[in-house]
Amino acid sequence: MPNILVVEDSPTMRQLISFAMKRVQSAHVIEATDGVDALKKLSSDKVDLILCDINMPVMDGLKLVSLVRGNPAFKDIPIIMVTTEGAEEDRKRAIAIGANAYLPKPIQTQELIKLVNTYLAKS
């Protein structure tokens, strides 16, 4: 059963993503409300994939991605950004920092499930 870390400050989006992830190989969802909370969860739980928002309080998604990629213990975990920032330059920036995929909101659940399945299969 894969563990998916959902880093999102919006409870609505966390619940929506958690709902969608129930249809991904019976994935277990770990929720984090910001980057700092996500780092704590990464230290305590085995995580197979990260779904991460960009605009969050305390620590934003881009900072989290760069910290995860810089840590040998987590650097290979696939990261999918799920964000309202839909401009091409935002996508390029996130990919350059180390995100594997970029999904602008509002998300199409099927698209998200497909992406998650692809990256879980690769890892």
Next chain:
Amino acid sequence: MDKEISYANKADEFIQMFKKGEEFTKELLKENEKLRFRIAQLEETASRSGDEVRIKLYEERIGLLEAELKSFKDKFLQVEEENKDFASKYLDVEEENNNLANLYVASYQLHSTLDFSEVLRIVVEIAINLIGAEKFAVLLIDDKTNDLIAVATEGIQPADAPRVKIGDGVIGRVTKDGESFFADDLSVIRDFNPLEPIVCIPLKIKEHVIGVIAIYKLLVQKSGFTNVDYELFNLLAGHAATAIFSSKLYTQSERKLTTIQSFLDLLKEKPKR
């Protein structure tokens, strides 16, 4: 002498006999040859006719197999067609399922609290994350002035949000009529005008409008609305209105309760002499 003549005659007779025998043998050999040839011919004919029978059988078998293959191909095409139909239905069901999940989550969140500011935050979250609105305002009818006043904004300064009289402009008309407004072309980039939203959704409890959500700009990746967006608008129109209204009443009653409680506490206190 006579004996010699008789021997000579007999020898001639033998020679004649041998010659006749030789000719007869030759004739027999010829006949034999002919018969062998005939047998060979007959054997060949027989073998040929056997092949023809076999070929005919094979041809019949091939015909049957081809007919069977055609029937299998037809069945395969039929199953493939059914499969496509099922796949398309499955996708529709999946989409419907996802849409229902979105609506469920939105509805669940809206009714998860009785805190007025929390409900407003959830309405804002839904508008951003599920609808894809970038600039918008939630306006409620002020009980004292009966004007529409912004209680939450996103992407615009609260000061820039309009104060609208019921019946005035798009926002006022939507409040008065209770009918949603959608601009004809959502992709046209307009200058921000607080009185001219591209979408205006009334917040209704049955037929009673308590306010509106005025959307001025969508996220760059959102080019238009899908069916689920309209469902979300309907949900917001009803559920958000109920959640906002009940939380507002609850917050007011809580405040009143605190005031009354303080008043009662004051009354209970013994007067100082």
